[in-house]
Amino acid sequence: MATATSTTLAPISDSRKLRNHVATFAMYACFVIAMIPLVWIIWTLVAKGAGLLGDPHWWTNSQRGITSRIQGGGAYHAIIGTLLMALVTALIAVPLGVGTAIYLVEYGRGRIARAVSFMVDVLTGVPSIVAALFIYALWIGTFGLHRVGFAVSLALVLLMIPVIVRSTEEMLRLVPRDLREAAFALGVPRWKTIMSIVLPTAFSGIVTGIMLGLARVMGETAPLLILGPYAKAINTNLFSGNMAALPTMINQDRVEALKPAVDRVWSAALTLILLVMVLSLLGRLVSRLGSVKTSR
Amino acid sequence: MAKRIDTSGLDVFYGDFKAVEDVSLTVEPRSVTAFIGPSGCGKSTLLRTFNRMHEVVPGGRVAGKVLLDDEDLYAEGVDPVAVRRTVGMVFQRPNPFPTMSIYDNVASGLRLNGVKGRTLLDETVEQSLRRANLWEEVKDRLNKAGSGLSGGQQQRLCIARAIAVEPQVLLMDEPCSALDPISTLAIEDLIFELKNRYTIVIVTHNMQQAARVSDRTAFFTIAGAGKPGRLIEIGDTAEMFSRPSERATEDYITGRFG
Amino acid sequence: MRGAGLAVVLLVALVGIFLTWKAVPSLLHNKAPFLTSRVWSPDTNPPRFGIAALLWTTVISSIVAMLLAVPVAVGVALFITQYAPKRLATPVAYVVDLLAAVPSIIFGLWGIAVLGPVLAAPNSGLRQGIENSLGWIPLFSSTGVSAGNVFLASIVLAIMILPIVTALSREVFLQVPRANIEAAQALGATKWETIRMAVLPFGRPGVISASMLGLGRALGETIAVTIILSTPNIGAPFDPSLWAGGETFASKIANAAGEFDTPQKTGAYISAGLVLFVVTFAVNAVARVVISRRKEV
Numbered sequence: 001m002a003t004a005t006s007t008t009l010a011p012i013s014d015s016r017k018l019r020n021h022v023a024t025f026a027m028y029a030c031f032v033i034a035m036i037p038l039v040w041i042i043w044t045l046v047a048k049g050a051g052l053l054g055d056p057h058w059w060t061n062s063q064r065g066i067t068s069r070i071q072g073g074g075a076y077h078a079i080i081g082t083l084l085m086a087l088v089t090a091l092i093a094v095p096l097g098v099g100t101a102i103y104l105v106e107y108g109r110g111r112i113a114r115a116v117s118f119m120v121d122v123l124t125g126v127p128s129i130v131a132a133l134f135i136y137a138l139w140i141g142t143f144g145l146h147r148v149g150f151a152v153s154l155a156l157v158l159l160m161i162p163v164i165v166r167s168t169e170e171m172l173r174l175v176p177r178d179l180r181e182a183a184f185a186l187g188v189p190r191w192k193t194i195m196s197i198v199l200p201t202a203f204s205g206i207v208t209g210i211m212l213g214l215a216r217v218m219g220e221t222a223p224l225l226i227l228g229p230y231a232k233a234i235n236t237n238l239f240s241g242n243m244a245a246l247p248t249m250i251n252q253d254r255v256e257a258l259k260p261a262v263d264r265v266w267s268a269a270l271t272l273i274l275l276v277m278v279l280s281l282l283g284r285l286v287s288r289l290g291s292v293k294t295s296r
Numbered sequence: 297m298a299k300r301i302d303t304s305g306l307d308v309f310y311g312d313f314k315a316v317e318d319v320s321l322t323v324e325p326r327s328v329t330a331f332i333g334p335s336g337c338g339k340s341t342l343l344r345t346f347n348r349m350h351e352v353v354p355g356g357r358v359a360g361k362v363l364l365d366d367e368d369l370y371a372e373g374v375d376p377v378a379v380r381r382t383v384g385m386v387f388q389r390p391n392p393f394p395t396m397s398i399y400d401n402v403a404s405g406l407r408l409n410g411v412k413g414r415t416l417l418d419e420t421v422e423q424s425l426r427r428a429n430l431w432e433e434v435k436d437r438l439n440k441a442g443s444g445l446s447g448g449q450q451q452r453l454c455i456a457r458a459i460a461v462e463p464q465v466l467l468m469d470e471p472c473s474a475l476d477p478i479s480t481l482a483i484e485d486l487i488f489e490l491k492n493r494y495t496i497v498i499v500t501h502n503m504q505q506a507a508r509v510s511d512r513t514a515f516f517t518i519a520g521a522g523k524p525g526r527l528i529e530i531g532d533t534a535e536m537f538s539r540p541s542e543r544a545t546e547d548y549i550t551g552r553f554g
Numbered sequence: 555m556r557g558a559g560l561a562v563v564l565l566v567a568l569v570g571i572f573l574t575w576k577a578v579p580s581l582l583h584n585k586a587p588f589l590t591s592r593v594w595s596p597d598t599n600p601p602r603f604g605i606a607a608l609l610w611t612t613v614i615s616s617i618v619a620m621l622l623a624v625p626v627a628v629g630v631a632l633f634i635t636q637y638a639p640k641r642l643a644t645p646v647a648y649v650v651d652l653l654a655a656v657p658s659i660i661f662g663l664w665g666i667a668v669l670g671p672v673l674a675a676p677n678s679g680l681r682q683g684i685e686n687s688l689g690w691i692p693l694f695s696s697t698g699v700s701a702g703n704v705f706l707a708s709i710v711l712a713i714m715i716l717p718i719v720t721a722l723s724r725e726v727f728l729q730v731p732r733a734n735i736e737a738a739q740a741l742g743a744t745k746w747e748t749i750r751m752a753v754l755p756f757g758r759p760g761v762i763s764a765s766m767l768g769l770g771r772a773l774g775e776t777i778a779v780t781i782i783l784s785t786p787n788i789g790a791p792f793d794p795s796l797w798a799g800g801e802t803f804a805s806k807i808a809n810a811a812g813e814f815d816t817p818q819k820t821g822a823y824i825s826a827g828l829v830l831f832v833v834t835f836a837v838n839a840v841a842r843v844v845i846s847r848r849k850e851v
Contacts, residue, residue, distance in 0.1 A: 009364070010378060011375050012377050016410075020747070030628075030629025030632075031634075034626060034630045034716055037653065037713045038649065038653045095558070100559045103556050112556075116559040119562050119566045122839065125767065125774075125837070125838030126566075126835075127776065127834055129774065130774065131569070133573060133827040137576040137824060141572075158565065161565075219658065219659070220658075221658065225776075225777070226814075247659045251777070269660050269663055272657055273657065277655055280655040281652075377744050380743075381742030382742075384740065387740075391737040393737060393755070408747055458741070461742070
């Protein structure tokens with residue numbers, strides 16, 4: 001073959017080749033760099049925190065009566081607190097978020113819809129500490145109420161709404177037009193069409209939004225600092241008394257130097273990340289399954 | 297400058313799917329060869345093997361040979377990038393770089409090859425635009441975005457961009473299908489002029505266009521869905537349109553199918 | 555439905571209104587210039603507080619974080635969209651998204667307990683390299699490294715915003731028209747040249763707004779920064795170096811969270827929160843405008 005020596009198909013210059021190789025290497029390097037923290041963090045948490053998770057007491061007991069020198073104890077009080085606050089948050093945020101998404105997709109035209117959409121974006125960017133301060137100004141500063149779990153939930157609602165709106169919206173937009181039009185053609189009123197056809201089709205998107213939203217709010221710490229003081233004992237009343245949550249359980253002891261307390265910090269962190277990752281993995285799984293169904 | 301293309305026993309695949317089977321043909325230098333045939337017959341696919349653009353689709357590969365004069369484009373050690381520098385291409389839809397000016401669009405290929413001198417760039421840009429019959433229309437706005445031109449102008453800009461690097465062969469994949477009749481005429485005139493310098497292969501759906509611009513015509517067809525496209529015949533355009541030697545060609549040209 | 559939509563608008567408006575309402579009385583009593591003073595004693599009578607130091611640390615830590623994160627994020631987005639084989643691209647994107655799911659308190663914990671010691675070690679090559687080469691700029695000079703320094707906070711913030719910037723950049727790179735890419739390839743561009751000619755110019759506005767969104771997130775990040783940054787002693791001279799500790803708006807508020815006892819004192823912190831709200835609002839709004847303009851084109 002004459003190719004290697006020919007002039008027409010002469011290989012490109014070495015410097016171009018080199019630049020291309022360097023760029024390729026850089027892209028792979030970026031990917032590796034991005035993976036390092038995730039692996040490192042998970043490794044740290046498992047190495048330092050897995051110990052206590054094997055003990056059934058971790059899942060059933062609180063920290064009541066346990067001091068920094070005592071080994072073990074449980075995280076039940078914090079887990080239940082985190083779940084309760086997240087549940088109440090979802091109960092408020094889901095109807096608002098789904099409603100907003102339906103409005104934007106099914107009814108939203110013109111100025112108001114643009115304003116709503118813009119505000120949802122703004123809400124995405126509101127720092128959690130600002131949301132917490134707002135609820136503080138309202139709940140405590142204005143109504144003179146106490147720092148309780150419900151106030152935390154209210155602040156979390158602000159953070160959860162945009163997640164739900166966006167993920168619901170995405171799914172609603174995938175509902176085929178002709179499905180809607182078929183229903184309209186049959187003389188079904190608009191709200192009935194939405195209830196009976198659009199919502200069930202977009203169901204997986206809504207579920208994904210809820211799960212991703214829950215994952216986000218469960219990991220939030222700032223609203224807890226401002227509005228939800230930590231307690232070592234179990235409290236399931238959102239309207240009275242201090243209530244534990246996993247982030248505040250971590251925060252409480254993070255400056256401790258004694259090993260039993262340090263161990264608990266890492267175990268609580270591992271518990272929290274497990275909770276959050278399971279939720280967000282499930283959420284994405286549901287969205288994957290749902291979108292496969294609609295795309296066919 | 298212009299070179300000949302020879303294929304022998306060329307099969308083209310997308311993954312396991314054979315899109316084109318056993319094509320052996322010759323494209324003569326300094327002439328226009330048109331590829332015609334019904335949709336899905338593989339004429340565009342075949343065209344894209346001439347500059348190895350076929351490979352950018354995942355799973356795209358060929359078996360057989362494509363020779364540019366005596367060099368095998370698919371020989372081991374041949375860089376597809378080098379092939380594409382030598383064999384230029386114009387696409388179905390005009391695709392100037394949207395963020396570049398008219399000047400930078402034409403100069404982009406030269407800059408890739410390390411041409412830096414301002415005078416040389418200026419000269420080549422002007423010459424290429426002139427050869428693409430676009431100079432008079434754009435000479436006062438060379439620094440404006442290429443995307444501001446009309447569709448026909450954009451296509452001529454893309455032709456100028458392709459010929460600025462002095463390719464051996466110019467491939468045109470239905471270059472007029474997105475254009476209005478007047479712009480089409482302008483491109484056809486241009487093709488007629490360009491064939492004095494370049495080997496041109498044009499894929500077209502439009503048989504009148506093939507008859508107008510090409511010296512030789514290759515007719516492809518497909519036996520059925522899922523079957524590979526095949527070359528039925530290739531020959532002198534005037535002859536093929538008046539006395540096709542194959543029944544299938546005649547049916548297609550006279551509009552009985554396709 | 556429309557009610558729900560309007561409720562969202564109302565909610566954002568209420569955030570601004572309430573914060574302003576609660577901040578104004580304290581601001582009126584404030585005897586220090588709010589924007590330019592570095593003093594923070596909101597419980598004296600009269601109160602004196604200013605945000606200059608907070609603003610500096612907030613902005614500098616976030617900008618350094620953005621500068622660290624954006625190149626890597628763009629690289630990862632290009633890797634996913636242009637380099638990785640199809641079968642690998644989806645799981646990789648998925649794993650990067652998982653990073654976004656890590657709660658910020660865990661980033662903080664890991665940052666101070668694991669990454670910090672690596673960076674602050676007296677023989678840390680990275681730090682000494684930076685100090686030796688850039689030490690003449692006050693930002694990089696050190697009079698002693700604080701364990702919880704701003705640079706450490708920036709690295710952790712960079713990791714936290716990486717998935718956001720990656721996800722949005724990935725989205726715009728996927729939208730690059732095939733025709734643009736093929737135009738470059740057909741001219742004989744290498745892969746990298748194709749990216750420079752067709753992919754990056756098309757994606758630039760998207761990458762810019764993605765960076766802004768990441769910046770917005772970094773500006774408002776609370777607990778990770780609170781855990782990492784060591785609070786300067788009261789009365790200590792202000793140190794602008796990246797190797798010093800400091801306080802951001804969010805960490806200042808979080809550190810005082812348990813002590814909101816008088817309306818006047820609370821008002822001072824709410825004023826700081828209001829500034830943070832305005833700044834993040836502005837950054838996000840600009841980012842969104844850039845994105846939506848892109849969509850209309």
